[in-house]
Amino acid sequence: MLYSKLFPKALRQAPKDADSANAKYLIQGGFIHQEMAGVYSWLPLGLQVLRKVENIIREEINALGAQELLMPALQPKDNWLATDRWDGLDILFKLNSKIGGEIALGATAEEIITPLAKAYTGSYQDFPFALYQIQNKYRDELRAKAGVLRGREFGMKDLYSFHLDLGCLEKYYEKIAKTYLNIFKRCGLKAVRTRATGGAFSKFSDEFQVITSAGEDNIYYCSKCKVYYNNELVRAGKCPECKTKLGKPERAIEVGNIFKLKTKFSDAFNFKYIDKNGKEKPVLMGCYGIGTTRLVGTIVEANHDDHGIIWPNEIAPYKMHLIALFGKDKKINQKIKSAALAVVASEAKQSCEVLYDDREDASAGEKFAVADLLGIPERVVISEKTLAKNSIEIKNRKSGKVTMKKL
Ligand code: ATP
Numbered sequence: 001m002l003y004s005k006l007f008p009k010a011l012r013q014a015p016k017d018a019d020s021a022n023a024k025y026l027i028q029g030g031f032i033h034q035e036m037a038g039v040y041s042w043l044p045l046g047l048q049v050l051r052k053v054e055n056i057i058r059e060e061i062n063a064l065g066a067q068e069l070l071m072p073a074l075q076p077k078d079n080w081l082a083t084d085r086w087d088g089l090d091i092l093f094k095l096n097s098k099i100g101g102e103i104a105l106g107a108t109a110e111e112i113i114t115p116l117a118k119a120y121t122g123s124y125q126d127f128p129f130a131l132y133q134i135q136n137k138y139r140d141e142l143r144a145k146a147g148v149l150r151g152r153e154f155g156m157k158d159l160y161s162f163h164l165d166l167g168c169l170e171k172y173y174e175k176i177a178k179t180y181l182n183i184f185k186r187c188g189l190k191a192v193r194t195r196a197t198g199g200a201f202s203k204f205s206d207e208f209q210v211i212t213s214a215g216e217d218n219i220y221y222c223s224k225c226k227v228y229y230n231n232e233l234v235r236a237g238k239c240p241e242c243k244t245k246l247g248k249p250e251r252a253i254e255v256g257n258i259f260k261l262k263t264k265f266s267d268a269f270n271f272k273y274i275d276k277n278g279k280e281k282p283v284l285m286g287c288y289g290i291g292t293t294r295l296v297g298t299i300v301e302a303n304h305d306d307h308g309i310i311w312p313n314e315i316a317p318y319k320m321h322l323i324a325l326f327g328k329d330k331k332i333n334q335k336i337k338s339a340a341l342a343v344v345a346s347e348a349k350q351s352c353e354v355l356y357d358d359r360e361d362a363s364a365g366e367k368f369a370v371a372d373l374l375g376i377p378e379r380v381v382i383s384e385k386t387l388a389k390n391s392i393e394i395k396n397r398k399s400g401k402v403t404m405k406k407l
């Protein structure tokens with residue numbers, strides 16, 4: 001990709017009202033654009049990162065045998081009445097249709113997936129199975145804030161599993177928990193499994209929290225149980241399980257959340273299967289979410305310095321940020337250009353994605369500042385100086401280490 005053609009260019013100034021590192025750097029770098037509170041456009045650079053995150057999730061979830069589908073954001077009111085969430089979920093957006101009636105704007109998808117799964121199954125032989133989607137969700141959050149960490153429109157991977165018995169659900173739940181840790185690791189994050197309250201049907205749910213000062217959750221570690229607990233569970237500073245006195249809480253961002261729904265939604269939609277003996281039994285369900293756009297924001301919160309973002313390798317928008325530094329001598333500039341294009345071509349052969357800053361009217365300082373801001377793992381410079389040594393200069397964004405490599 002030529003930087004001269006990239007839409008848009010990085011902004012010279014950070015946005016004045018940014019309340020977090022992810023808002024500041026993602027907006028300044030041209031990854032996202034704010035449309036209104038909690039609503040963003042994902043610009044080409046940002047979309048590259050988001051797609052990479054989504055594809056890591058796809059790879060890991062597909063490997064567990066779940067199948068991807070795509071459900072609508074416009075959802076029938078009756079389905080939400082059936083689960084008592086039309087009035088029960090305070091963040092639900094409700095739309096009026098010109099042809100009459102009201103419609104829910106999807107805040108989550110249990111109200112769609114449960115009747116959908118019911119429509120195509122019946123016998124015990126149809127189970128277990130799991131379905132997921134990666135889709136935007138809409139929530140009328142009172143406090144949309146911290147860039148893409150809490151939006152009113154945001155990306156989510158939501159997975160739903162369907163089982164005949166609790167043992168099967170619990171096994172799958174544990175598999176997902178393990179896979180989640182792997183997904184976050186591949187995204188360059190250390191997430192910790194954290195116990196939270198489970199809602200009406202389970203004692204606990206599990207959250208996946210990334211410890212960083214930018215987080216809005218507080219989590220406690222019990223060194224005796226070797227378990228993290230969400231603040232909401234902890235009473236009087238004591239471990240809810242073993243009652244050991246807990247230390248100070250740590251701030252963290254919730255990047256994922258998994259629940260054993262059991263029969264909460266299957267009961268609401270009368271979703272049953274026929275067992276081997278011809279008897280009707282309720283289907284057991286689990287649901288498993290990851291906030292994809294929040295994940296990108298979290299990656300920035302956990303990986304930046306005073307100059308900009310430091311993308312972990314696997315989700316960086318490009319692997320190499322190539323900078324050509326031109327001088328006054330036209331002949332030498334021509335040589336620099338050819339050398340730069342040769343690097344782009346040879347990297348392309350090895351499937352290495354390069355962002356090439358080919359601008360002739362930008363200073364070295366300007367180009368270096370953009371490279372630091374965009375945070376691509378490897379910065380490569382070609383200039384009259386490096387060509388004199390028949391070399392390129394390679395700088396690692398994370399370590400700052402500089403090496404020379406022969407052309
Ligand atoms: P939170 O506790 O942060 O309000 P939640 O528990 O309501 O989130 P879920 O309904 O379990 O979240 O959604 C699954 C995941 O979607 C969350 O773990 C989080 O990563 C992400 N998510 C939830 N709400 C938002 C939001 N408003 N903006 C961005 N991501 C969100």
Ligand code: MG
Nearest residue numbers: 196207254257
């Ligand atoms: Mg939560």
